[in-house]
Amino acid sequence: MVRWIRVLYSDFESFTEDQEMLIMAENSFDYIEGFVIINRTGILNNWRASFKPQDPVQASHFQSDGRVLYCLELTKNFNSGDTDTMEQEVAVLLSRLRFIQSTLFHTDVTYLEFLDRVHTSELKLRAQSLWEVPHPWLNLLIPRSSIRRFATEVFGRILKDSNNGPILLYPVNKSKWDNKTSVVIPDEEIFYLVGFLSSAPSLSGHGSIAHAMSLNSQIVEFCEEADIGMKQYLAHYTTQEQWKTHFGARWETFERRKHRYDPLAILAPGQRIFPKASLPLSL
The missing domain is CATH 3.40.462.10 (FAD-linked oxidases, C-terminal domain)
Known part of the structure; x- marks a missing residue:
């Protein structure tokens, strides 16, 4: 029970x-x-x-x-x-x-x-025909030292009048994560997962996918401009430079692993991290 x-x-x-x-x-x-x-x-x-x-x-x-x-x-x-x-x-x-x-x-x-x-x-x-609709979710990892500032801006201003679904917010211990994987997390021992689980059931207005995506963009832009140490979980970037910024100091390690296990960049082309056959011959 x-x-x-x-x-x-x-x-x-x-x-x-x-x-x-x-x-x-x-x-x-x-x-x-x-x-x-x-x-x-x-x-x-x-x-x-x-x-x-x-x-x-x-x-x-x-x-x-x-x-x-x-x-x-x-x-x-x-x-x-x-x-x-x-x-x-x-x-x-x-x-x-x-x-x-x-x-x-x-x-x-x-x-x-x-x-x-x-x-x-x-x-x-x-x-209610509200399940099979677009879900433009945004999942962020926020360092403990920045969570108060993040909450003040996001919940007090950006989402003050509108939000399109559940918002998760809870702390996790860095020591519980496997540091041998390629996942990128904040440097602090405690950081917060903040998940915006939005739904877009209508074509216009506050319930539209355009509105939800606009809110997501405002949240990410604030995090980047304020330099609060945010990392996206299940990130979706469109350029390799953005991915390099995301991985930070771990980029070279990630690139070496890619060259070793997928030298022709066949796997996961949709992530746009490595164009096919773009890897250096030796790392």
Whole structure:
């Protein structure tokens, strides 16, 4: 079984510090993921369809309209006969967090139901013809030292009045990544994954792909101009010079690997990193 929990924050610093504390703790939740919520009304009422509030009276008085809020989603796995022990462990963990107390919601589901939660959402969207639409997603890796500045600009200005889908925001430890791969990540030990999971269900206006792509461009341009150390995850660049900038000091290592394992540049031509037969004969 899984105890599935959601809470809200209004203070960004508390939200990020609590997440960092949880990912560093020896005993923590089994799943930790943060979200940014912009200009959403009736958030807690929407949660009531699947979750129950810890304090129904306090929850009924919470107002979310016109605010930037931060949601922390947590789970604790347990066997059905160990409910009391699980609840004690969860209570201790929650006591260390600084969320808005009236926004504590939870539910118990099977492990399979939790793993399949996105499919449940998919079925609802398919019923509304909102699943098979363009999804111009943007995934960024932001150094811990820059996340506050990033949030102020992006959530406080660029996306202040409009966003087209879920926004993920949570910290990860650099030490957990395999440094033998070619993935490019920020230099700091803790950095944040920020995922803009946009949908474009209409041909014009705020729901169009043009609008979503414009917002993505504004976010990337800010990161580059402010030089905050951002790296794109699953990046899409169109020139080799852009790729060199992306890889930075790791470019030469990446180029050597390409020459060794794919000297004719046959693989992945669509990424436009290496034109065919453009590699030097020896590296």
